[in-house]
Amino acid sequence: MSNGSNLHIRTNRSILAGVERRALLWMACRLPSAVTSDHLSALSLFSSACIGLAFAMFPWDGRVAAAAVVGALFANWFGDSLDGTVARVRGVERPRYGYYVDHVIDIAGAAFIFAGLACSGLMSPLLAVVLLAAYLLVSAETYLATHATGVFWLSRFGVGPTELRLVLAAGAIKAAGGTMVGIGGLANVRLFDVGAVVAIGGLAAAFVVSAIGNTRALYLAEPLERDPHRENLTRDQDNFSGPLTPSRCTAMPAASNPLRRVAARRPAEGVSPCTQIVSAVTGTGVPSVAITIPSTIIRTTRDTTAAGSLMTAPAIERGARVPSRW
DSSP states (O other), X not given: OOOOTTTSEEEOOOTXXXXXXXXXXXXXXXXOTTSOHHHHHHHHHHXXXXXXXXXXXXXXXXXXXXXXXXXXXXXXXXXXXHHHHHXXXXXXXXXXXXXXXXXXXXXXXXXHHHHHHHHHSSSOHHHHHHHHHHHHHHHHHHHHHHHHHSEEEOOBTTBOHHHHHHHHHHHHHXXXXXXXEEETTEEEEEHHHHHHHHHHHHHHHHHHHHHHHHHHHHHHHSOOOOOHHHHHHHHHHHTOOSOOOTTTOOOOOOOOOHHHHHHHHSOXXXXXXXXXXHHHHHHHSOHHHHXXXXXXXXXXXXXXXXXXXSSSOOTTTTTOOOOOOO
C-alpha cells in the first residue's frame, strides 16, 4: 500500500531505520511483479489477526503459541513495511488512498493484538485496555499532526514499529518458558504486566511531548495579525450616536401569518366593528384631537367597516348586523 509521501514528509529516526530502509529497497526491487502493494497491505491486516489469535493460544500450548506469534510478527512487518516501498519503487503511488488504508489497518491490527493479549493470561485485561487506549491516543495525535504540519513521524524516542515487533517477539519467547519474573523486591510479577506499565508511561510521555511541541510550532507559524479594516469598522460602531436613519437601519416587516390575519379580522366580543375602529383611531391620535373627532370621520369609519377593508372582512359576510346610520 502506498503512503501519502507526496502529501507529507516521512521521518523515521528509530534505531533500526537505516538498516531496515536498505533491506526494504533490496526486497522491493526483487519482488515479483504479480505481488502488489495492495496484496502486502492485506497480508499486514491478516497477520495482525493471527498475532492476536496466537497470543490467545498461550493457555493451551505456550511454545506453539510463541512460535506462531513470532511468525505472524514477521509477516506483519513484511507486509506493513514493504507495501509503501514497493509502490514508490514501481512509481504507482496513491498518496491519499495509501495513507488512509494503511493507518486504518494499523488501528484494526492494534485492536486484534491487544484483544489477544487480554485473553492470553499473559497480561491483565485492564492493562491491555489501557495500553490500547494509550496507543490510539498517540496514533490520533500523530495523524492530526501529519495533517497540520506536513510531517509524519514514524518513531518516538528512537522506537518505531519494527522495534515494537521485536520486543513483542522477545516477550512471547520468554513467556513460553515462564510468564512470571522477579523485579527488585517484587516477586511473581507477570512479564507482560511490567511491559504494559512501561509502555503506557512511554506512550503518555510521547503524547504530551508531541502535543506541546506541535501546538507551539503551529502557534508560532500562525501568529495573530491585526486587520486595520476590521479595527476601523469596530471603532465606527463603538462611536455610533444619533437617530436611526434609513441608511443606518433597515426595518423588516413582520412575517405574514394566516392565523394573524384571521385574528385581525375578528372584532372583540361585545364591541361592534364601528366602535372597535373608532377606538383604534382615537388611541393613536393626540388626546385633544381624539376627544373632538369630527362626525365625518366616524361616518367614514362606519362606511369602511361595512364595506370591508384589508384587515376587516365585510360585516355581512361575518353574519354581523350592520349598525344603522346616525
